[in-house]
Amino acid sequence: MRADARRNYDRLLAEADVAFREHGTDTSLEAVARRAGVAVGTLYGHFPNRRALVSALLRERNEALFAFGERLLAGVDAGRALREWISAVVDHATTYRGLAALLADGIDDAASELHASCARMADIGDRVLAAAREAGVVRREVTGTDVLAVMNAVAWTREHASTEQADRLLAFTVDGMVTRRLPGRVSAT
Amino acid sequence: MRADARRNYDRLLAEADVAFREHGTDTSLEAVARRAGVAVGTLYGHFPNRRALVSALLRERNEALFAFGERLLAGVDAGRALREWISAVVDHATTYRGLAALLADGIDDAASELHASCARMADIGDRVLAAAREAGVVRREVTGTDVLAVMNAVAWTREHASTEQADRLLAFTVDGMVTRRLPGRVSAT
DNA sequence: ACCTGAACACCGTTCAAGT
DNA sequence: ACCTGAACACCGTTCAAGT
Numbered sequence: 001m002r003a004d005a006r007r008n009y010d011r012l013l014a015e016a017d018v019a020f021r022e023h024g025t026d027t028s029l030e031a032v033a034r035r036a037g038v039a040v041g042t043l044y045g046h047f048p049n050r051r052a053l054v055s056a057l058l059r060e061r062n063e064a065l066f067a068f069g070e071r072l073l074a075g076v077d078a079g080r081a082l083r084e085w086i087s088a089v090v091d092h093a094t095t096y097r098g099l100a101a102l103l104a105d106g107i108d109d110a111a112s113e114l115h116a117s118c119a120r121m122a123d124i125g126d127r128v129l130a131a132a133r134e135a136g137v138v139r140r141e142v143t144g145t146d147v148l149a150v151m152n153a154v155a156w157t158r159e160h161a162s163t164e165q166a167d168r169l170l171a172f173t174v175d176g177m178v179t180r181r182l183p184g185r186v187s188a189t
Numbered sequence: 190m191r192a193d194a195r196r197n198y199d200r201l202l203a204e205a206d207v208a209f210r211e212h213g214t215d216t217s218l219e220a221v222a223r224r225a226g227v228a229v230g231t232l233y234g235h236f237p238n239r240r241a242l243v244s245a246l247l248r249e250r251n252e253a254l255f256a257f258g259e260r261l262l263a264g265v266d267a268g269r270a271l272r273e274w275i276s277a278v279v280d281h282a283t284t285y286r287g288l289a290a291l292l293a294d295g296i297d298d299a300a301s302e303l304h305a306s307c308a309r310m311a312d313i314g315d316r317v318l319a320a321a322r323e324a325g326v327v328r329r330e331v332t333g334t335d336v337l338a339v340m341n342a343v344a345w346t347r348e349h350a351s352t353e354q355a356d357r358l359l360a361f362t363v364d365g366m367v368t369r370r371l372p373g374r375v376s377a378t
Numbered sequence: 379a380c381c382t383g384a385a386c387a388c389c390g391t392t393c394a395a396g397t
Numbered sequence: 398a399c400c401t402g403a404a405c406a407c408c409g410t411t412c413a414a415g416t
Contacts, residue, residue: 005380030408039382044410104349142361149350149358153342160293161338169338172331173358176365194399219389228401233391 009046011036016053024097025054054102055113058095062117065092069124078128079137083174085128086151089121090170093155100155107148122148142177150174198235200225205242213286214243243291244302247284251306254281258313267317268326272363274317275340278310279359282344289344296337311337331366339363 001009015036019027029050033043047053068088072081093100106114107122126144133140150173157166190198204225208216218239222232236242257277261270282289295303296311315333322329339362346355 002379008381028408029410040409041383041411042381045380049410101349143357145350145354146357146361149346149354150361152349153346153358156345157338157342160290160341161334165334165338168332168335169342169362172335172339172365173362174365176361176363191398197400217389218391229390230392230402231400234399238391 005046008036008038008042012038012043012046012053013057017057020054020057020096025050025102026098029053049113051102051106051113054096054099055117058114058117061092061095062120065089066120066124069121069128073124073127073131078131078135079178082128082132082138082147085125086147086154086170086174089125089151090155090158090166093151094158097159100152100159103155104148104152137179138177139179146177150177194235197225197227197231201227201232201235201242202246206246209243209246209285214239214291215287218242238302240291240295240302243285243288244306247303247306250281250284251309254278255309255313258310258317262313262316262320267320267324268367271317271321271327271336274314275336275343275359275363278314278340279344279347279355282340283347286348289341289348292344293337293341314340326368327366328368335366339366 012032016032019032019035029043030040032053033040036043043053047056065088069085072085075081093103102114103118103121106112107118109115112118122144125147129138129142129144129147132138133142150170154166154170154173157169201221205221208221208224218232219229221242222229225232232242236245254277258274261274264270282292291303292307292310295301296307298304301307311333314336318327318331318333318336321327322331339359343355343359343362346358
């Protein structure tokens with residue numbers, strides 16, 4: 001990669017991060033290019049579409065998330081691992097407004113640049129869930145896609161209501177998935 | 190209202206319904222006007238913005254929903270009433286793709302054309318919830334906004350995953366909100 | 379090998395001019 | 398009282414022409 005290309009690539013990523021943080025993933029790509037001091041064509045040269053840009057921005061963050069998941073799997077408390085995994089993914093899906101929708105759609109669309117990381121997330125989720133099931137802490141009918149569905153729904157609720165409200169929703173749902181329940185109190189997440 | 194104005198108004202509503210059903214609430218208003226055989230300015234004359242158009246389309250549907258809610262309140266089984274109310278609102282919020290987001294945002298935005306109907310929905314929800322609480326079938330910490338949050342989250346999940354998946358999510362969440370639980374089975378909704 | 383920027387097709391919204 | 402359609406400002410995406 002040529003030195004100037006590298007510089008443009010980095011600038012585009014940096015400005016995209018700022019814009020996504022501020023206006024969500026639906027922000028204008030033209031504006032991103034403008035703020036990066038680059039022609040639109042340059043942006044499209046590096047990132048064929050919006051998802052590719054999002055995907056590139058999430059790269060390191062994804063690695064950290066997956067590593068965290070593996071660490072949870074190596075731990076002992078399967079019930080706690082499930083809760084913490086869900087929380088971690090929700091946090092991740094909340095990085096930019098609009099990201100929850102991209103991720104939810106990415107899992108079903110093999111052509112999406114986000115598909116690989118979605119699949120990886122699903123895989124870790126399956127294993128965390130399997131461990132929790134084996135430990136007898138989740139109901140047997142809970143599936144991996146159930147877990148994905150809660151995570152996305154809760155992330156979306158953070159965008160459209162509040163973090164607090166989303167966490168309450170999460171608490172009730174996890175409680176409905178869990179085998180035992182503390183009497184009279186929503187279980188902590 | 191002049192006769193031609195009335196005709197344009199009706200045509201716009203009809204075409205908007207078709208377009209919203211097909212492409213969601215984010216569809217092009219220019220295209221709606223075009224298909225209605227009317228200039229864009231005419232559309233804006235009748236409906237100052239997208240929400241006003243959605244709101245007008247939902248009018249009768251809203252009335253039916255509210256009437257159903259009142260009927261539920263007059264019934265006897267408070268637990269069943271809560272479940273049915275949630276289901277009914279989820280169905281309603283699923284009329285057009287993108288509607289769940291509009292409704293979720295509408296409750297907090299007093300200036301939104303959808304705010305009044307959102308408030309009405311919230312009010313009925315509060316009363317249904319109060320009855321369920323009095324009957325001892327829901328946990329005491331469940332709030333009216335918790336109920337709103339589930340409904341919106343589940344409606345959104347219908348858009349981005351599937352009706353089946355959304356209904357599973359709903360079942361788990363309601364189960365987490367409910368006082369008693371059938372052993373080993375997700376309760377029906 | 380990469381960048382530029384004009385080109386095309388589309389959109390939301392407003393408003394002077396018409397009837 | 399209502400409608401028209403041009404006008405303005407914006408956007409996504411492509412691609413011939415440059416370096």
